[in-house]
Amino acid sequence: MDFNWLVISPIIIILGTGVLQVLFEAFVPARARRLTQLVSSLLAVVAALVMTALIDIWGLVDAPTFVAGSDMLGDHVGIFASMALLLIAFLAIMVIADRTSQLDGAFAGQPADRPGSSDESLTNRLNYQRTEFYPLVLFSLGGMLVFVQAASLLTMFVALEVMSLPLYILAASARRQRLISQEAAIKYFILGAFSSAFFLMGTAFLYGALGNINLALIPANRLPEFLGQYGLNVLLLWFVGALLVTVGLLFKVAAAPFHAWTPDVYQGAPTPITGFMAAGVKIAAFVALLRVLATTAVALFPYMQTMIWVIAVLTIVVGTVMGLRQNDIKRMLAYSSIAHAGFLLIAVVGKGTVVTGNVGALLFYLLTYGIATIGAFGIITLVRNRDGEGNITGEATDMSKWAGLGKTNPWLAASMSVLLLSFAGIPLTAGFMAKFWVFASAASQGGTLLVVIAVLASAATAVFYFRLIRTMYFLAPSEKIAVVTSEGLSSFAITVSVLLTVLLGLFPTVVMNLIS
Template sequence: MNLVAAADFLAPTVAWASLAPILIVLGAGVLGVLVEALAPVGARRAVGIGLACLATLAAAVVLVSRWLKVSSEPSSLGEYIEDPLTVVAQLILAVLGFLAVLVLADRTRVGDGAFAGQPSDTPGSTEEELTDAKAYQRSEVFPLALLSLGGMMLFPAADSYVMLFVALEVMSLPLYILAATARRRRQLSQEAALKYFVLGAFSSGFLLMGSALLYGFSGSLTISGLAGALVARSGMDMIGVAGVLMVLVGLLFKVGAAPFHAWTPDVYTGAPTPVTGFMAAAVKVAAFAAMLRFYQTCAAILQWDLVPVLVAVAALTMVVGTFAGVVQTDVKRMLAFSSIAHAGFVLIGVLSLVQGSTGHVLAYLLAYGLATVGAFGLVALVRRGDAEGAPGAEATALERWAGLGRTHPVIAGTMLLFLLSFAGIPLTGGFIGKFVVFSDGFAGGHGWLVALALACSAVTAFFYFRLVRLMFFAEPADGVVVVRSEGLSAVAVALCAAGTLALGVVPGPVLSVLSQVVILLP
């Protein structure tokens, strides 16, 4: 009997090549935790940075090689789908992750980074003073960033509600911790992390409840199984509609769409600025990629019931992000509301359902991600100076940026490039992203929504150019310094600027590749 049972046993087949990029990133994250626990104190930071950079670059190389196969032969590996959407979204995430790690790792010449020496120290306590006196610096931010990135890379490939939820939590939990680790204004940072955690748990509840309803509706835990059930049922089923809406609410929270946006300005302001850049750029790519798969596979079948609701969400998101951003006096809060407005613009591409719209949404997200990582990298370098000129906390108030174009023209000029991209000015990646997404929206029958988006784009340009006016046409502000860092942020910002220009000037090669992005439907 034992021999017969052994003969009948079939070893599972694991598609290691398909899973390699995620395994590299998550494996490096786990190894980084071991380095933090076991390596000598002096070597931890350097090893952590090296691991994070190598892992993201190695994952990007593997994904480029996978594209050659997947573009012609997409495949489903159970609950994991490897199709062009998965590979391109993961590649964008790996690139943005590499750039974000460079910004996370940067410190001033005196070792003053964005993160507390030991985030567990009570602000103002004796323990914190001792940590600062010994120049002790924990480096767990790098494995945390890698673990979060691994969850983001799982998000676009998930074909089941279980994997979708696990990926959501693996992505989110490290971000909750990272948001609480700011070196300065620690209590504000911890408050931001708590808000993010509480509201994130609320959104996870929506996702879980929606998944439960859809399982009861379809009898399947997979998104592809739900699609078959929706097609087989005739007429509107309220359980299916409610379940789809609740899952979409969980995803809309992550992209910061109104009315699920309330966490965005506070968390972006309180979190360490390099973490804000990583979160603003990468989370949007992961969540929108998952939304593209879920919407085109399932929700589009119910589009007659869902489109009015989602169009209202897109319109409200654009209006809230635009007009709330006009009254902001802080650079980080301004960029937070800008990100909300951009989420509304991207939703037009998700709803359009025309040929090539999936790739165009990813083009928009790539352009937005490059400009976002670069802009927040620059914000981290502009500091308030004391009477002796030593750098202090970040100078995020808009008036502090006055005259920066005269005192530091390279910093101001690069920030100008990123603001032009956010505004959608020609010869930048942002213009190409908006052009292709708005074109898809018009072709998909959402002309009035595109008209609203164009009007909102014009208004957002107002508050971008208000900062430009301050930088180049106002007298320099007193007590503001641009710190000299170790140079890692400069490398990241330069790469982001080059990518923003390249996407705007010669977008053809990237758009040609992205035009091949399709979603493997059941």
């Protein structure tokens, strides 16, 4: 097999650095540990991003470089998705690592401490902070990078677990409201296990029907010959396998009715991890979903198209209606994420096949959504509650407490407004162009009715985005919140997110040409 190791060098860099960071945690002195972990994480992500750019943009390696039957691909879709993941990870690590003027981060000093125990009080008093979340983030990122380039269902399953298991741990490690955080992690773990079980069972059915689990070798173009040799029972196994694998991936993209974990996990997890998870997992899962649907013979099962479209409409409706009812900003963004998943699903399949000619629009949408998500959750980390004695406590996620933020902190309010406008798809933002291209691709594939539903839902989702904007600018300032100063890492990530959101809205064809 002509296996080119250079193509997977970004994955090796990320996972290799994660292994080194485990050793750093054991042997680097405590005073230098945080800086060592942060610098090594950022350097690894930058090195992997540069290598990916060399591979794809400058033609260092002609992709795809692996022969049919390989467990990994080096195709353009996977490499661009890797670039998007690395960019988002760089910004997410900035938010994850940031600490406020009170020297507190988003993570518990000792996640193993029982909430409310004397051990936790001692940890907080000594200002002790574990740094294992850096290698956990890199391991999860490494799983995402493998996930978007996997050609074998077995490799895809291993990547799914490598991506998910660190997130289960990270979701349980919030500094405040630890019990809610741990409850969210348990829910995420249990429903994630169901997702993995569906995926693995579907893989077993496909192997039983076809004799292989490599997506490139599924004989969709030889169906008559295949059925003549093996019969209709094999076709039934084939369909059930494809259905189960698809359901497993729909869990990960938070499509209804497989979305139940999303609001609780988004609310309970540490906010920087929520942003990383919301952006990264959605990119990885959608690219994997495209590969599975494109290569498990969607054209052979026309009702698969109907199923995806029904799920898309249900996802849009659930995300929109439930989002309108939310007063908690993190839960509102969770239902916003569900609605965005529905918008993407309407363009995934059409006319009985995967819309391979419009994958560029989907990738652009995922990139812009991921950038705006990191920025929005980064802003949430800086807006804190203030108790009756004036002490600054945890994050102020209640929408009413953001009253007057536009007057007390114009920069932060303006940044949040730009990102919310992009979520809503308002012109001159990246979100507008992303929705335009995705909706246009769906309409060109016979989904005009779905596009009409999506446009109406998009207008409805703008209501809960504008509620927050109205609260920030048109209500009297609240004395119940305070904007904390930090080391500047979150501010940097927020600024970059806002700039990219505006630039991609003004000059979208630059990135679309790169994708093409």
